[in-house]
Amino acid sequence: MKIKNSRIETLKMLISSKELGSQEELLQALQLEGFKLTQATLSRDLKQLKVAKAASMNGKYVYVLPNETMYKRVPSAQTVKEMLTTPGYISLNFSGNMAVLRTRPGYASLIAYNIDNSSQPNILGTIAGDDTIFIVMKEDCDRRRVVESLSLVVPGLTVVNK
Numbered sequence: 001m002k003i004k005n006s007r008i009e010t011l012k013m014l015i016s017s018k019e020l021g022s023q024e025e026l027l028q029a030l031q032l033e034g035f036k037l038t039q040a041t042l043s044r045d046l047k048q049l050k051v052a053k054a055a056s057m058n059g060k061y062v063y064v065l066p067n068e069t070m071y072k073r074v075p076s077a078q079t080v081k082e083m084l085t086t087p088g089y090i091s092l093n094f095s096g097n098m099a100v101l102r103t104r105p106g107y108a109s110l111i112a113y114n115i116d117n118s119s120q121p122n123i124l125g126t127i128a129g130d131d132t133i134f135i136v137m138k139e140d141c142d143r144r145r146v147v148e149s150l151s152l153v154v155p156g157l158t159v160v161n162k
Helices: 002-017 023-032 039-049 080-085 108-116 143-153
Strands: 052-055 061-064 089-095 098-103 123-128 132-137
Touching: 002 023, 002 039, 023 039, 089 143, 098 108, 108 123, 108 132, 108 143, 123 143
Parallel strands: none
Antiparallel strands: 052 061, 089 098, 098 132, 123 132
16 A cells, blocks of 8 residues: 555656646656556546646646646656655644644645644644645644644644744
């Protein structure tokens, strides 16, 4: 199952960072990242991710992930393996008993899942989009403790406003 999860994450990063218009292009890009799979397996992965095709800025039809309403591309000189080893976290802001955690595109749901499943005593729950996580904390909880416990789930966590 680890191989599939790694392949799915790599596929998400490829779709977010490159303009790929065919399954053959996707298969070649995945092969460059060390994944050898059949077209049928790729088709199942695309269906699981709810990948669609949309017109890019140059009019070419390319694969896009759901929640990318502007079908933006992430320009990057990094390989997918480098992107996968770089933390997806960007920033954390607090307001009352709420917090907004910004991530790189495609990372929010995974990070929110990890937060929700890490038994954080001061966090009631999260809602994730593509690159933003909304966090609801218990009333009057200590933000410093929230940051400390979140840093166990989100490496490199720093706070923009306290």
